[in-house]
Amino acid sequence: MDATTGPAIAAVELQSARRAMAPPSRFGDKAFEWLTLLMALGLVVLVILLGWELWRGSSLAVRKFGFHFLTTSTWDPVAEQFGALPFIYGTLVSSLIALLIAVPLSIATAAYLTELAPLWIRQPLVSLIEMLAAIPSVILGLWGIFVMIPWLRDYPFPLLKRLFGWTPFFTGPIYGPSMLAGGIIIAIMILPIVTSISREILRSVPNLQREAAYALGATRWEATRIAVLSYAKNGLFGAVILGLGRALGETMAVTMVIGNTPQIAASLFKPGYTLASVIANEFTEATTDMYLQALFEIGLVLFGITILSNLLAQLLLHTMSTTFTTRAVQ
Amino acid sequence: MHSKRADNHTWRTIKSGLASTVAFISALLVIAPLGLVFFHLLVNGASSVNWDFFTKLPTPVGTPGGGMVNAIVGSLELLAFASIIGIPIGVLGGVYLAEYGTARGNFALRFMADVLNGVPSIIWGVVVYGLIVLRFKSFSAYAGGLALGFIMVPLVTRTTEEVLLLVPAGYREASLALGISRWKTIVHIVMKTALKGIVTAVLLALARVAGETAPLLFTAFGNRFWNHNLSEPVAALPLQIFSYAISPYDDWHRQAWAGALVLVAMIFLVNLVVRFLTRERVAQVP
Numbered sequence: 001m002d003a004t005t006g007p008a009i010a011a012v013e014l015q016s017a018r019r020a021m022a023p024p025s026r027f028g029d030k031a032f033e034w035l036t037l038l039m040a041l042g043l044v045v046l047v048i049l050l051g052w053e054l055w056r057g058s059s060l061a062v063r064k065f066g067f068h069f070l071t072t073s074t075w076d077p078v079a080e081q082f083g084a085l086p087f088i089y090g091t092l093v094s095s096l097i098a099l100l101i102a103v104p105l106s107i108a109t110a111a112y113l114t115e116l117a118p119l120w121i122r123q124p125l126v127s128l129i130e131m132l133a134a135i136p137s138v139i140l141g142l143w144g145i146f147v148m149i150p151w152l153r154d155y156p157f158p159l160l161k162r163l164f165g166w167t168p169f170f171t172g173p174i175y176g177p178s179m180l181a182g183g184i185i186i187a188i189m190i191l192p193i194v195t196s197i198s199r200e201i202l203r204s205v206p207n208l209q210r211e212a213a214y215a216l217g218a219t220r221w222e223a224t225r226i227a228v229l230s231y232a233k234n235g236l237f238g239a240v241i242l243g244l245g246r247a248l249g250e251t252m253a254v255t256m257v258i259g260n261t262p263q264i265a266a267s268l269f270k271p272g273y274t275l276a277s278v279i280a281n282e283f284t285e286a287t288t289d290m291y292l293q294a295l296f297e298i299g300l301v302l303f304g305i306t307i308l309s310n311l312l313a314q315l316l317l318h319t320m321s322t323t324f325t326t327r328a329v330q
Numbered sequence: 331m332h333s334k335r336a337d338n339h340t341w342r343t344i345k346s347g348l349a350s351t352v353a354f355i356s357a358l359l360v361i362a363p364l365g366l367v368f369f370h371l372l373v374n375g376a377s378s379v380n381w382d383f384f385t386k387l388p389t390p391v392g393t394p395g396g397g398m399v400n401a402i403v404g405s406l407e408l409l410a411f412a413s414i415i416g417i418p419i420g421v422l423g424g425v426y427l428a429e430y431g432t433a434r435g436n437f438a439l440r441f442m443a444d445v446l447n448g449v450p451s452i453i454w455g456v457v458v459y460g461l462i463v464l465r466f467k468s469f470s471a472y473a474g475g476l477a478l479g480f481i482m483v484p485l486v487t488r489t490t491e492e493v494l495l496l497v498p499a500g501y502r503e504a505s506l507a508l509g510i511s512r513w514k515t516i517v518h519i520v521m522k523t524a525l526k527g528i529v530t531a532v533l534l535a536l537a538r539v540a541g542e543t544a545p546l547l548f549t550a551f552g553n554r555f556w557n558h559n560l561s562e563p564v565a566a567l568p569l570q571i572f573s574y575a576i577s578p579y580d581d582w583h584r585q586a587w588a589g590a591l592v593l594v595a596m597i598f599l600v601n602l603v604v605r606f607l608t609r610e611r612v613a614q615v616p
Contacts, residue, residue, distance in 0.1 A: 031513075033426075037430065040426035040439055043439055043442045046446055053456070108357075109356045112356065127605070128361045134538075135541075138541065138590075145576075146370075147366070188363045219345070219346035220346050221346035225349075242448070251451065280544055295456075307445060314444055314445075
């Protein structure tokens with residue numbers, strides 16, 4: 001009896017031991033890796049989808065108007081004449097005004113936050129800037145219509161006219177909704193992002209730089225200027241270009257204050273129109289196919305110029321930093 | 331000679347102080363719009379935020395009162411739909427970038443995510459219009475939610491990746507050394523450790539798209555009544571604020587301010603929660 005059961009038990013034990021020691025199934029691993037890969041490839045799908053839809057939606061207009069679309073300024077949906085020049089002009093000029101206002105303020109604030117400010121004030125300021133970034137565009141536009149424009153019309157605009165009325169930029173009647181108002185509201189929209197990216201970049205400047213400057217007897221400002229700001233030049237330029245990308249695509253707030261008139265005028269008191277605004281305003285009114293096609297082509301142009309500026313910004317930022325995180329970019 | 335050097339030193343100190351003052355004033359100017367917008371929202375909106383605002387439909391022009399309950403519910407519907415698209419794709423895509431893949435492939439994917447993050451939100455509206463609205467010949471809640479979901483994907487992907495990379499490699503090694511399989515390590519150890527960070531990433535993305543108007547203009551379109559069918563146009567809080575703000579009626583302007591106050595309050599609430607979560611996370615991760 002014993003002789004027969006002994007080996008049998010041993011065999012069973014061996015088998016269960018082997019089962020316990022068997023390498024775990026790799027099926028779960030493979031499946032999970034493929035699942036996550038599939039989701040990551042969603043990014044590629046989105047890029048292709050963007051390009052494909054914009055190209056498909058505008059191909060007829062591209063074929064019909066060709067290069068003239070970018071260089072003519074008649075926008076007449078009834079006669080089916082479409083030229084996007086006033087919108088391109090409005091987008092570029094309003095973004096330029098925004099950069100002129102936002103860049104010095106943002107970089108000075110970033111320098112204040114990383115180099116000059118007392119320590120206790122830094123974190124609260126950063127939190128407030130993050131809160132400004134969280135305000136939706138449409139709400140800033142609402143504030144722009146009912147608070148900012150009446151104020152601009154009553155005080156700063158007449159002052160500018162009196163002081164700089166001799167230049168072509170500040171002439172003509174003051175309505176309120178204008179290219180300048182659009183530029184100012186875009187400046188407010190991009191202030192937080194340019195500030196927080198600039199701050200990340202200044203923080204990534206090695207402390208050795210600062211220590212060397214202080215060791216040579218530099219004052220706090222001299223150390224900031226010589227050792228930090230000039231060291232971070234490329235990265236700061238990247239932050240500015242990224243701000244430009246945001247400014248070009250800004251839609252709601254600027255639509256509500258820029259006046260929405262397709263014209264090319266030197267005076268910044270005159271209303272203008274941007275690529276994003278014309279899409280926002282006229283898309284649901286596009287009654288004919290060609291009208292819709294033209295608006296898709298406006299989208300294609302807007303997509304093109306924002307992508308170009310973003311690529312340039314990424315390139316500049318990648319040359320700069322190792323510790324730079326994308327948290328600030330959002 | 332000596333006194334001259336001393337003068338020079340004084341001047342340099344003064345200059346440093348001046349520069350600090352200018353930088354301080356810049357910082358004040360940067361946050362000034364926040365204070366002003368918040369102040370005017372309270373002054374103009376607080377009086378119109380009442381029980382009716384949260385329980386009643388918009389009234390026709392000229393009839394005072396009414397509320398935005400349909401827009402609030404519509405916004406929540408759109409956010410729920412956007413989450414169905416944005417959260418799984420974003421979180422699992424972020425897992426892939428942090429845990430799998432080759433260096434070069436991941437660089438390309440990361441780059442695409444950054445490019446997508448820079449695409450103006452109105453472009454997403456145009457794309458979804460071509461993809462859904464033209465095809466099904468109707469503005470719909472599906473289209474609006476899809477547009478918001480598309481915007482969420484690259485945002486959530488990048489932030490999820492970042493928080494997963496914060497989890498120390500030792501955690502993974504310890505788990506794998508115990509014979510736990512890779513995917514269980516990722517799900518039960520890595521993602522669990524970074525759970526607060528992932529929740530933060532998702533909440534921030536939701537707060538961001540909750541205020542988006544441009545991609546909804548010609549996808550969700552807006553609706554003055556209840557929406558009972560997801561394949562029909564739906565109201566959204568930002569859309570309602572926009573159409574009231576550009577209307578010529580004082581009564582609607584008041585409603586727009588009230589809606590804006592409610593929307594900002596919701597977004598700031600989410601941001602406060604996020605700040606609370608991240609503070610604990612920083613304390614926890616060694």
